[in-house]
Amino acid sequence: MSMIEFHNVQKYYGKFHALKDINLTIDAGETVVLIGPSGSGKSSLIRTINGLDPIRDGQLIVNGFDLADKKTNVNLIRKDVGMVFQHFNLYNNKTVLENIMLAPRIVLKRPEEENRELAMQLLKKVGLENQAEKMPAQLSGGQKQRIAIARSLAMKPKCLLFDEPTSALDPEMIDDVLDVMKDIAENSNMTMLVVTHEMGFARAVADRVIFMADGRILEDDSTAKFFDDQPSTQRARDFMSKISGH
Amino acid sequence: MLEIISSQWPSLLSGLWNTILCSVIALIGSLIIGTFFALLEISKYKVIRIIGSVYVEVFRNIPLLVIAMAFFLIVPMYFTKISGFTAGTIGLTLYTSAFIAETVRAGINSVEAGQLEGALANGLTTGQAMRYIILPQAFKVIIPPLGNQFINLVKNSSVLAFVAGFDLMYEGNMIANDTLQTIPTYFIVGIMYLIITLPLSYYMRHLEKKLA
Ligand SMILES: Nc1ncnc2c1ncn2[C@@H]1O[C@H](COP(=O)(O)OP(=O)(O)OP(=O)(O)O)[C@@H](O)[C@H]1O
Numbered sequence: 001m002s003m004i005e006f007h008n009v010q011k012y013y014g015k016f017h018a019l020k021d022i023n024l025t026i027d028a029g030e031t032v033v034l035i036g037p038s039g040s041g042k043s044s045l046i047r048t049i050n051g052l053d054p055i056r057d058g059q060l061i062v063n064g065f066d067l068a069d070k071k072t073n074v075n076l077i078r079k080d081v082g083m084v085f086q087h088f089n090l091y092n093n094k095t096v097l098e099n100i101m102l103a104p105r106i107v108l109k110r111p112e113e114e115n116r117e118l119a120m121q122l123l124k125k126v127g128l129e130n131q132a133e134k135m136p137a138q139l140s141g142g143q144k145q146r147i148a149i150a151r152s153l154a155m156k157p158k159c160l161l162f163d164e165p166t167s168a169l170d171p172e173m174i175d176d177v178l179d180v181m182k183d184i185a186e187n188s189n190m191t192m193l194v195v196t197h198e199m200g201f202a203r204a205v206a207d208r209v210i211f212m213a214d215g216r217i218l219e220d221d222s223t224a225k226f227f228d229d230q231p232s233t234q235r236a237r238d239f240m241s242k243i244s245g246h
Numbered sequence: 247m248l249e250i251i252s253s254q255w256p257s258l259l260s261g262l263w264n265t266i267l268c269s270v271i272a273l274i275g276s277l278i279i280g281t282f283f284a285l286l287e288i289s290k291y292k293v294i295r296i297i298g299s300v301y302v303e304v305f306r307n308i309p310l311l312v313i314a315m316a317f318f319l320i321v322p323m324y325f326t327k328i329s330g331f332t333a334g335t336i337g338l339t340l341y342t343s344a345f346i347a348e349t350v351r352a353g354i355n356s357v358e359a360g361q362l363e364g365a366l367a368n369g370l371t372t373g374q375a376m377r378y379i380i381l382p383q384a385f386k387v388i389i390p391p392l393g394n395q396f397i398n399l400v401k402n403s404s405v406l407a408f409v410a411g412f413d414l415m416y417e418g419n420m421i422a423n424d425t426l427q428t429i430p431t432y433f434i435v436g437i438m439y440l441i442i443t444l445p446l447s448y449y450m451r452h453l454e455k456k457l458a
């Protein structure tokens with residue numbers, strides 16, 4: 001069963017054509033890594049999936065809902081599709097525990113006791129159970145990102161979107177976050193779409209690698225083909241040699 | 247001066263009471279209405295944004311006295327009889343709400359966009375995101391300017407004197423006319439305004455420190 005389907009999707013910012021003829025299907029349970037140079041449209045693509053950015057044309061079906069249809073209630077999609085941002089976007093006015101418990105309480109109406117238990121369980125899973133009462137400003141970037149992941153998981157989503165989750169982090173904190181993501185990819189049937197330049201992570205957990213440039217998808221390969229063989233387009237091969245170069 | 251206080255005590259007290267009553271009503275009213283119009287001004291729909299800014303521009307660019315007079319004179323002509331107190335309080339509420347709308351809007355804009363996106367992506371509606379995440383952070387930032395608005399509001403409530411609103415200023419005018427003790431009377435009236443504004447000012451500072 002497919003979780004995400006793009007059919008000839010076009011996206012514009014004013015006159016600028018940011019996503020061109022996007023066709024892409026991601027099945028439930030798949031882990032897909034999305035790469036490409038800066039400005040290629042990775043964030044644009046991922047943000048259309050939960051309706052944070054609108055599309056101009058084409059069809060975009062997420063968890064059975066059509067995002068191109070104005071009558072679709074995007075909140076129904078967002079309940080099942082979580083998102084983790086480059087800059088965390090934790091609620092600055094809430095404690096760590098409240099960050100995790102808020103949406104399940106007011107969106108899912110999860111009973112308080114059960115909500116707290118699950119939140120504590122998730123904090124433990126991301127290794128931060130003793131930070132529950134802290135405010136986001138008191139945490140390091142790596143800790144914030146793990147809390148953001150826990151906050152998404154608390155909604156028990158079917159799908160998680162990650163937009164460069166480790167690129168704002170100091171190098172020594174990246175692995176803590178990637179480990180949590182690996183754990184989700186390997187030990188749950190979550191659908192994951194991850195924009196990242198962490199090629200070790202991609203190689204280890206991705207089922208597929210998608211390469212974008214100039215608003216188009218140029219490659220959609222199995223992980224094995226992309227890394228062990230090589231990408232079919234010159235553009236992708238150049239990109240790969242550039243990012244492995246530093 | 248003591249003589250004025252002792253002989254005019256009942257009217258001074260009733261004036262003080264009306265000023266406090268008008269201020270409390272206008273403070274709560276303008277905070278609610280101002281926040282409402284601030285939200286209209288940041289709506290994603292253009293028509294709603296225009297409604298919001300027309301309201302704000304109209305009420306903050308007309309002198310308060312004209313607004314109060316309009317309610318006092320025009321409403322009884324076409325709709326229903328209202329007292330000077332009611333007309334003045336409504337005028338003051340709407341006038342202040344326009345300034346509060348601008349303050350709240352600036353507060354909302356000062357909250358980074360990621361807060362709203364995080365909340366939406368987390369499944370909250372825009373309304374829930376505003377209520378639980380954006381507005382609490384916005385109000386924290388705007389407490390000092392909001393405090394200024396509230397203090398202005400108390401002082402501006404003296405507009406009631408012009409529409410027979412029986413407030414502190416109105417009673418002061420009466421006493422000054424009756425006793426011809428103009429300077430002592432207005433001195434006392436000034437002190438009585440301070441009795442309202444100083445605690446308010448102190449409380450806003452306290453709130454600012456507490457939430458910082
Ligand atoms: N809100 C916006 N308004 C106008 N143009 C935008 C907006 N957001 C993105 N763009 C443009 O759309 C193109 C794609 O941007 P996008 O952020 O999707 O790229 P990206 O692949 O995520 O890049 P990066 O690796 O730098 O994050 C860029 O040229 C960018 O300048």
Ligand SMILES: [Mg+2]
Binds near residue numbers: 042043044163164
């Ligand atoms: Mg991006």
